[in-house]
Amino acid sequence: MNIAVCAKRVPLSGGRWELTADGTEIDTSGASMGFTLSPHEECAAEAAVQLVEEFGGSSTVITVGVADSEEQIRSLLAVGIDRGVIVETDGGEWDPQGTSSALIEQVRAGSPDGAYDLVLLGTEAADTADFQVGIRIAHALGWPVVTNVKGLKITDGVARCERAVGSYREIYEVSLPAVITVKDGLNIPRYPSVPGRIKARKKSVDFIAGERPAPRLEKVKLALAVEEQRSAEILGTGTGNGADAVPALVELFRTIGVI
């Protein structure tokens, strides 16, 4: 089984978000800032590694991003993904249609082991939350797509997908080739082992020059959410063990109407 995993480098904040002076980007220069992959995508990569362990074949991670995305790509190679492809951007943001087009082109090109049978990705990106890239890929390829998947089992070329809805799960089945967009909780992604990290250094990462299409969902500016400035009213004296706040809490329950 040949699997493509689509993933994206996103900023990681150890504290509060800060924006650049012109308000168009997250300020990633601070000491508490780093970069990561979204949990959804880490689960997609883990699922790909498990499926290749079960069925053979290979897995490829594809990203649209800056050259430094190699760090995040190698982190997936260290947990067992076989190779990486970076459609390299100059750092400017690509809109969902542009991102989808670049990913579609790479999926169509296939891997050195042949055509892909399965594309796995997050239901939405951690940063932009567009909820559409997987579905656009599926339509371009003429493949079925199941979204929001939190349970996945493949038998005889048919993927049984579970989707969590409130307290129960909906069941879908699709024949491969297919696109499946997953959610955090699908599995528990493994940590990279030391041999895994060493192997990852030798795995191939191809760079392909990307050209950003004109955005049709065009970012104008960013702002921090207003709630960021709220400051909680302290109940009780705020000193001691906090038990003196209990009468105020019960009163609050009454006011809100929950008792």
Next chain:
Amino acid sequence: MILVIVDHDRGVLDPTSVQAISGALALDSEVDVLVVGAAGRDVVGELASFGANTVHLAVHDSVTDFTPVASARAALELISRVSPAAVLVTGTPRGNEVLAHIAAILDLPMAAECLEIALGNDGVHQVVRNRWGGNIMETARVHSTLLLAAFAPHAVRAESAVGTGTIAEFTPALSDADLAVRILDRVGEGATGVGLTEARVIVSGGRGVGGPEGFAILEELASLLDAAIGCSRVVTSNGWRPHSEQVGQTGTKVAPDLYIACGISGATQHIAGCRTSKTIIAINTDKDAPIMGYAHYAVIGDLHTILPELVAATRAAKE
């Protein structure tokens, strides 16, 4: 005219999906609603109470449960017939999914997670939308004659209004491929306890709870308040509670009347899942924890001391 697609599950209206009707009525007095599936007939009366006039009911023998591509095809047929200026949904998993199918088939842009929508006349619309689960807001232009946009859940409140609820039934033309992905079964239905998304009150625990056994006192409080149990990502990563209880950007996003965060520091990932709660109470030993910037009320102290006293006092107050 704006077309709003609402969702139902086997004839039970999704109340979140209705928010898009109120959002649309704030933009245009003419709003048509699309409901897919014969069981959708059961929700038309309720839709009228939110101001729906014409309710297009797409009925097809092969569509007996949620079938995302079929819903999109039904919407496309309607779009070409009634030429709306915008197609809006609430961004529930199903709402986003159906809208994205429409966007993919038409090769048009789609704006998800919208807080505000301004329709333009010249093929350029402006939206304000959530990024990072609502920690950051983006102002964006959408370049398209037909605007496809999803309101973030709870970005608008569903308002009562008087509509006629006139049913316009049609049968969409569907191919086998349109029916390939559909709900085949459900597992775990009828589970006991209050579901996270439906709960009016959520008692949620984080790292400060200390371990799986620490949740016993949270469960006691939850049962007194008819509340659901929630937790932060570290709790599920440690295996203390099931993933289905995780509140956060990558877990479940909730908007209860009351959210009680016990021993939760308030990482951005967690806040993204509970920020739209009407009232947030934080119980935490650290008065400088990030959660204090989001909570309405806070108790500074150890939850292991406070919760037993709170349970006793709440029980006494209910008697």
